Amino acid sequence: xxxxxxxxxxxxxxxxxxxxxxxxxxxxxxxxxxxxxxxxxxxxxxxxxxxxxxxxxxxxxxxxxxxxxxxxxxxxxxxxxxxxxxxxxxxxxxxxxxxxxxxxxxxxxxxxxxxxxxxxxxxxxxxxxxxxxxxxxxxxxxxxxxxxxxxxxxxxxxxxxxxxxxxxxxxxxxxxxxxxxxxxxxxxxxxxxxxxxxxxxxxxxxxxxxxxxxxxxxxxxxxxxxxxxxxxxxxxxxxxxxxxxxxxxxxxxxxxxxxxxxxxxxxxxxxxxxxxxxxxxxxxxxxxxxxxxxxxxxx
Amino acid sequence: xxxxxxxxxxxxxxxxxxxxxxxxxxxxxxxxxxxxxxxxxxxxxxxxxxxxxxxxxxxxxxxxxxxxxxxxxxxxxxxxxxxxxxxxxxxxxxxxxxxxxxxxxxxxxxxxxxxxxxxxxxxxxxxxxxxxxxxxxxxxxxxxxxxxxxxxxxxxxxxxxxxxxxxxxxxxxxx
Ligand SMILES: Cc1cc2nc3c(=O)[nH]c(=O)nc-3n(C[C@H](O)[C@H](O)[C@H](O)COP(=O)(O)OP(=O)(O)OC[C@H]3O[C@@H](n4cnc5c(N)ncnc54)[C@H](O)[C@@H]3O)c2cc1C
Ligand code: FES
Ligand code: FES
Numbered sequence: 001x002x003x004x005x006x007x008x009x010x011x012x013x014x015x016x017x018x019x020x021x022x023x024x025x026x027x028x029x030x031x032x033x034x035x036x037x038x039x040x041x042x043x044x045x046x047x048x049x050x051x052x053x054x055x056x057x058x059x060x061x062x063x064x065x066x067x068x069x070x071x072x073x074x075x076x077x078x079x080x081x082x083x084x085x086x087x088x089x090x091x092x093x094x095x096x097x098x099x100x101x102x103x104x105x106x107x108x109x110x111x112x113x114x115x116x117x118x119x120x121x122x123x124x125x126x127x128x129x130x131x132x133x134x135x136x137x138x139x140x141x142x143x144x145x146x147x148x149x150x151x152x153x154x155x156x157x158x159x160x161x162x163x164x165x166x167x168x169x170x171x172x173x174x175x176x177x178x179x180x181x182x183x184x185x186x187x188x189x190x191x192x193x194x195x196x197x198x199x200x201x202x203x204x205x206x207x208x209x210x211x212x213x214x215x216x217x218x219x220x221x222x223x224x225x226x227x228x229x230x231x232x233x234x235x236x237x238x239x240x241x242x243x244x245x246x247x248x249x250x251x252x253x254x255x256x257x258x259x260x261x262x263x264x265x266x267x268x269x270x271x272x273x274x275x276x277x278x279x280x281x282x283x284x285x286x287x288x289x290x291x292x293x294x295x296x297x298x299x
Numbered sequence: 300x301x302x303x304x305x306x307x308x309x310x311x312x313x314x315x316x317x318x319x320x321x322x323x324x325x326x327x328x329x330x331x332x333x334x335x336x337x338x339x340x341x342x343x344x345x346x347x348x349x350x351x352x353x354x355x356x357x358x359x360x361x362x363x364x365x366x367x368x369x370x371x372x373x374x375x376x377x378x379x380x381x382x383x384x385x386x387x388x389x390x391x392x393x394x395x396x397x398x399x400x401x402x403x404x405x406x407x408x409x410x411x412x413x414x415x416x417x418x419x420x421x422x423x424x425x426x427x428x429x430x431x432x433x434x435x436x437x438x439x440x441x442x443x444x445x446x447x448x449x450x451x452x453x454x455x456x457x458x459x460x461x462x463x464x465x466x467x468x469x470x471x472x473x474x
Contacts, residue, residue: 002335002339003336004334005334006334007314008316010379035357038336038357039356041334042355042357042374053377104370104428104447105360105425108366108369109375
């Protein structure tokens, strides 16, 4: 279908973009890769008066590496992120998630920042951001803010970002030594979106004890979110088969799981356990590939 | 919507923007409505009807074109966004074969990788990017590369076979 009419601007600088957003805070939509927004415009589920296309803001399109972190510009495309070897080697779950996200054509245009700002309750990057403790940076004429991923997703398609703010970049700290990560998605066969997916990050010390665990889900609730129960089960333990089973059994505790015609609540609860177990095992398998590798616990 | 607004066309608020870009190697300068999708611009304003529309939900890939050398869904790009860029459509895909067919088109033809042909222009545009590698692709890699292109006729197998064989021959059979 044809979108309804809107006024269009494609500012060349961040300054111009922020001033446009400050001038027209209501009924204005930011457009990055357009791979979520244009489908909404076509179905007229969105009909903004003004579209501010930020895709020409070069400053937002870079990946920078510092000794301690990766700084990923909001406009970095899914494909570009997937092709960044430094990031995908250190954060394996980025490769896992990116390879299963949409299709090559969508990955050529859709952006990392757009995916987080869109806060799709079944989006893949939000769960990755949660599992990796990413920090989201936003800016407006009023100033800049940084928001831990865990506080960013507030409701269905709603994130902690105001109408006059732009997501500028995301800071991904380099993983602590001994960290292994994985992402496992069970996708809807038609849409490709997650019915349930888990991103897992485990930091395991020399004695084999898990010092920090992050277990994040998408596709299962009104927002992507972390499982406190699974994380607490894993932290402080040597992750053996019994611990994994306990994490699987309790992964959905405290989560208000959503149901739909494809996956009713009980089935989705079950899938939460399935993806939790698979993601933990996949991450542990990767310990074998790390240099200071200790005997792998049975799983 | 009343018949009146349909007949009178564009609402007063519609914004026309001047764009200049390269289309299949030729410079184009024109005005477009901000809301016009690239696929509609190509089909209706440039009369290039090889790029197809197979869905309303950005899922089928029948509309695939190359934007600055990368395959994209032209139903999910605004025409105004291609200002200053390079667009390549199926009309510019040519080769030395009979009927000027490109090797990808020849492979699909000889392996029976199309029936009604509606999906084929999009398949070809996606395949061109997928095959842009020195490596011979596995069937799994080809399937994974085509997840954004839907075909309602062939069952995909012949398309996958055609592209696997072509990539093997182009890479000299090495993997
Ligand atoms: C066929 C298809 C399949 C898909 N499958 C998947 C999938 O399996 N998994 C998945 O996670 N996603 C999937 N997507 C969505 C895709 O990943 C989108 O690219 C992504 O959700 C949005 O990124 P974008 O850059 O395209 O954002 P846009 O569509 O441009 O914008 C989306 C929203 O975010 C806002 N926004 C964008 N960038 C910023 C910014 N920098 N600052 C503030 N606000 C901003 C916009 O205002 C808009 O509300 C799919 C899309 C399609 C068309
Ligand atoms: S018409 Fe573009 S994806 Fe279907
Ligand atoms: S050949 Fe008919 S849709 Fe693919």
